[in-house]
Structures are given as C-alpha cells and as structure tokens.
Amino acid sequence: MRVLMISKACVSASYRTKLEYLNQLDPQVEVGLVVPPAWGSLPFEPRPADHTYPLFLSPIRLNGRNHFHYYPELLSIVRRYQPDLLHIDEEPYSSVTYQGMRIAKRLGISAVFFAWQNIYKNYPWPFSHMEQSVFQTAQGALVGNTEAEGVIRQKGFRKPVWVIPQFGCDVNLYHPADRDTAKRGWNLDGQFVMAYMGRLIEDKGLDDLWSAALPLLQQHKEATLLLVGSGPWRATGQKLADDAHLADQVRFVPWVSTGDMPQMMNAADVLVLPSRTTARWKEQFGRVLTEAMATEVPVVGSSSGEIPQVIGKAGLVVPEKSPHLLSLALQQLYGDRDLRRALGQSGRQRVLRYFSQEVVARDTLAAYHQLKGEHL
Numbered sequence: 001m002r003v004l005m006i007s008k009a010c011v012s013a014s015y016r017t018k019l020e021y022l023n024q025l026d027p028q029v030e031v032g033l034v035v036p037p038a039w040g041s042l043p044f045e046p047r048p049a050d051h052t053y054p055l056f057l058s059p060i061r062l063n064g065r066n067h068f069h070y071y072p073e074l075l076s077i078v079r080r081y082q083p084d085l086l087h088i089d090e091e092p093y094s095s096v097t098y099q100g101m102r103i104a105k106r107l108g109i110s111a112v113f114f115a116w117q118n119i120y121k122n123y124p125w126p127f128s129h130m131e132q133s134v135f136q137t138a139q140g141a142l143v144g145n146t147e148a149e150g151v152i153r154q155k156g157f158r159k160p161v162w163v164i165p166q167f168g169c170d171v172n173l174y175h176p177a178d179r180d181t182a183k184r185g186w187n188l189d190g191q192f193v194m195a196y197m198g199r200l201i202e203d204k205g206l207d208d209l210w211s212a213a214l215p216l217l218q219q220h221k222e223a224t225l226l227l228v229g230s231g232p233w234r235a236t237g238q239k240l241a242d243d244a245h246l247a248d249q250v251r252f253v254p255w256v257s258t259g260d261m262p263q264m265m266n267a268a269d270v271l272v273l274p275s276r277t278t279a280r281w282k283e284q285f286g287r288v289l290t291e292a293m294a295t296e297v298p299v300v301g302s303s304s305g306e307i308p309q310v311i312g313k314a315g316l317v318v319p320e321k322s323p324h325l326l327s328l329a330l331q332q333l334y335g336d337r338d339l340r341r342a343l344g345q346s347g348r349q350r351v352l353r354y355f356s357q358e359v360v361a362r363d364t365l366a367a368y369h370q371l372k373g374e375h376l
Contacts (some may be wrong), residue, residue: 001028001030001084001094001369001372002029002032002081002082002083002084002085003022003030003031003032003082003083003084003085003086003087003251003368004031004032004033004034004078004085004086004087004088004224005032005087005089005332006033006034006035006071006086006087006096006100007020007033007034007035007088007089007090008035008039008060008090008096009044009054009068009089009167009193010033010035010089010168011035011036011037011039011042012045012258013045013046013047014170015167016033016047016291017048017049017357018167018168018360018361018364019031019170019362020049020052020053021361021362022053022361022364023052023053024146024362025358025362026365027367028374029365029368029369030053030054031087032053032054032055032083033053033054033055033056034055034071034074034077034197035055035056035057035058036059036063036069037057038063039064040063041064043257044057048242050053054081056081058071058073058077059072059073059230060072060096064291065095065346067091067094067127068094068095069094069095069096069100070198071096071099074103076203078103078104078109081264082086084098084107084108084109084110084372085110085111085112085368085372086101086103086104086109086110086111086112086187087111087112087114087368088099088100088111088113089112089166090112091113091114091115091117091136092115092130092131092152092157093123093127093128093130093134093136093355094130096128097113097134098134098289100156100159101113101133101134101137101138102133102137104137105137108291110139111137111138111139112138112140112142112367112371113138113141113142114141114142114143114144114166115143115144115148115151115152116143116144116145116166116285117148117151117284118145118151118282118305118306119147119151119280119281120154120155121187123228131155131281132155132156135155135156135157136154136202137153138157138159138202139160139220139371140159140160140161140162141149141157141159141160141162142161142163142164142166142364143161143162143163143164144163144164144165144166144306145284145305145306145309146163146309147305147312148163148284149161149163152340160286160370160371162364162366162367164360164363164367165285165355166208166285167287167360168290168355168356168357168360168361169287169290169291169293169294169351169355169356169357170357171348171351171352171356171358173262174256174262174265174291174295175294175295175348176295176348177263177266178266178267178297179266179267181265182263182266182303185263185264185267186264186267188224188251188267190222191222191223191224192215192220192223192334193220193224193226193268193269193270194223194225194268194272194330195226195227195228195267195268195269195270195271195272195292196209196225196226196227196228196229196272196273196274197228197229197261197271198228198229198288199230200230200231200233200234200237201231201232202232202276203275203276203278203281204232204233204274204275205273205274205275205276205302205304205320205321206233206236206237206274207323208302208320208322208326209225209272209274209323209326210237210240211323211326212274212323212329212330213225213242213248213325213327213330214324214327215327215331216244216327216331216334217244217249217250218244218246220334221249223249225249225250225261226251226252226253226267226268227250227251227252227253228256228264229253229254230255234254237250237252238250238252249332262291262295265292265297266293266295266297267298269298269333269340270296270297270298270300270330270333270340271289271292271297271299271300272299272300272301272326273286273288273299273301273302273307274300274301274302274318274326275301275302275305276302276304276320276321277304277305277320279307282304282305283302283304283306283307284305284306285305285306286306286307286310288308289307289310289311289315292347293315293344293346293347293348293350293351293355294346294347294348294351294352295344295358296341296345296348297318297344298315298316298333298339298340298343298344298347298348299311299314299318299343299347300315300316300317300318300326300329300333301317301318302317302320302321302322302326303318303320304320305319306357312350313346313360314343314349314350315343315346316329316332316333316343323358
C-alpha cells in the first residue's frame with residue numbers, strides 16, 4: 001500500500017519522525033510526504049532520515065494562511081507517486097483538503113482528512129461547501145480528540161472515524177535530563193521554575209496563571225515564573241510583574257529552537273497549561289503537556305477541552321478559570337518534591353503508552369489497513 005500524506009506541519013523536523021515510524025513499522029506500507037519549503041516564517045528543517053522515504057518539497061500558494069493555502073503542483077505529484085491512499089492532514093473546510101479530495105475523486109484514489117476542531121461552527125460559503133464536498137468524497141477521517149468526532153458526526157459525516165492525535169511526542173528528543181545542568185544553561189540556578197510554553201494570549205489563561213503564581217513569587221524568592229513564547233499578553237505580563245516589583249522573578253523567552261526546547265523543558269519544575277474555553281475556541285490537545293510529561297516534568301492543566309484526557313491521572317487538573325485552585329495546586333507541588341517526582345514518572349509512562357510518535361504511527365497504520373480492507 002502506498003500512502004501520500006500532505007502536511008504543512010511537517011516543516012518541523014520533530015514532527016517528521018512520525019513519517020519515519022510509518023515507513024519502518026510495516027514493510028507493506030510506504031508513506032510519502034508532501035510538505036512546503038516553509039510555512040509562514042518557519043523554514044523546512046532538514047533531518048538526516050529525510051532520504052529514507054519519498055519526500056516532495058512543493059511550493060504553496062497563500063503561505064501562512066492556514067485554511068486558504070494550496071499546492072499548485074499537487075496533481076502532478078499524485079500522478080507521479082500513484083498512491084493508493086491520500087492522507088490530507090488538514091481540516092475538512094480547508095482549501096488544500098478540498099483540492100486533495102478533488103484530485104482523489106478525479107483519479108479514483110481513496111482519501112482521508114484530519115480534524116482538530118472541537119467546537120461546532122457553521123462556516124460561510126465557500127468553506128461550508130468545501131466541507132460538505134470533502135465529507136462526500138472522503139472514505140474516512142482521523143480526528144485529534146473525541147469532541148472533534150462529535151462535531152463532524154453532527155455535521156453529517158457517517159464514514160469511519162479514528163481518534164488519533166495528529167502527531168505524537170518524540171520521546172527520544174523529550175526525555176529527563178539533569179535538572180541542575182538544564183537550569184544553569186538558562187540562568188535559572190537554584191530556582192523553582194513554574195513554566196508556561198506556548199502562545200502568549202489571553203485564551204491560554206495567563207491571567208489565571210499570574211494570579212495563581214503570585215503568592216509563591218511573593219513568599220519565595222527562589223520561585224520563578226517562566227513564560228516561553230510570544231504574543232500580546234507579553235506586555236500585560238511584563239506590566240504585572242513590574243507593578244508587583246517581581247520583574248526579577250518573571251522570565252520571558254520569546255523563542256526557543258526545536259533542538260533547545262528539551263533542555264528548556266528540563267529546566268522546569270512544573271509545566272502549567274491553564275487554558276480557558278471561549279465561544280470560538282477550547283484546548284484541542286495541548287501538545288506541550290506530552291512534551292513535559294515525556295521529560296518527567298509534572299503538569300498542571302485546566303479542565304478546558306482535551307486537557308483532562310491528555311493528563312489522565314499523571315498530573316493535576318483544576319477547573320478552568322479557577323486561579324485559587326490553580327494556586328493551591330502549584331503550592332502543593334512546590335512543597336512536595338516526592339509528589340513532583342511521582343507525577344513526572346507517571347507522566348512519561350503515560351506518554352510512552354498513549355502519545356509517543358511510535359504509538360501514533362502504529363495507530364495510524366492500523367487505520368490505513370482498516371480502510372484498505374473496506375475500500376482499497
């Protein structure tokens with residue numbers, strides 16, 4: 001069976017380890033990849049194993065525009081590669097998914113799409129038309145969470161659906177290392193580091209995180225709040241820290257390379273994801289949680305979206321928009337080194353069992369074979 005995956009996310013080298021596993025785990029399946037030379041400001045990151053499977057670096061139109069982009073050379077690539085299955089790693093209302101499904105229908109190829117969207121939304125034309133057209137053409141769907149399956153079912157999709165995260169965690173990249181060494185590398189020696197890593201936006205619950213961390217910052221000079229990422233909340237957070245005379249205990253790091261991120265994760269004593277559900281968005285997975293868990297960093301998450309299902313019993317979950325309860329969770333972890341160690345070890349075991357790239361690849365291959373039995 002020959003599968004061709006289309007994924008802009010795979011400009012990231014760490015995400016392409018999934019392709020390596022897909023091609024290594026089953027000799028009966030070959031999976032090729034269509035990926036752009038860059039997505040937005042992020043260029044394609046070369047990886048030594050890229051030569052081990054068919055890789056098509058193909059230019060895109062409307063680069064960086066999430067649901068509008070498409071590949072002008074996609075039809076010629078599909079004709080050249082002649083796949084049995086087209087795996088379009090994009091939402092059903094995206095232009096590139098519509099493009100891929102039209103090609104699949106034209107050439108008589110089976111096709112699947114991927115969906116993260118876990119809130120029911122009615123899209124304007126032409127996106128509503130593209131979505132329904134994709135539903136009609138696709139032989140199945142992969143979704144990143146159970147709520148996403150509910151959304152496409154509510155919209156009328158009746159074909160097979162597999163709940164599998166889009167990408168797993170690279171546990172060879174994210175693994176526990178010496179905390180003291182990692183902290184020295186980021187000038188965090190001797191600090192108790194409460195970390196958030198992601199977009200600095202209000203929806204991520206950063207106001208709640210500030211309120212929750214404030215008592216620890218005020219009571220313990222070695223407590224540090226580390227915020228890794230960029231976004232409009234950066235200015236808000238800096239002002240809050242300045243006004244509270246705590247600027248020395250609040251660190252902002254705007255960007256960290258893929259290669260350096262595991263060391264930064266190892267510098268954390270706890271990773272917090274306090275997302276807030278809004279009318280337009282709720283947490284769809286929380287990949288940073290699995291990266292922290294794989295590094296044996298204890299995690300605390302809110303109850304937004306998929307966060308409780310990702311954490312399970314391997315971390316602490318508090319109701320969203322509850323800074324007081326979040327603060328109690330942080331204080332509990334600050335005062336209990338054994339609990340931090342136990343949760344960290346449980347977190348890595350949970351990732352190895354459910355969320356590693358190898359596990360995600362195995363589950364994806366199983367979906368391919370089930371689809372082959374029905375349609376190919």
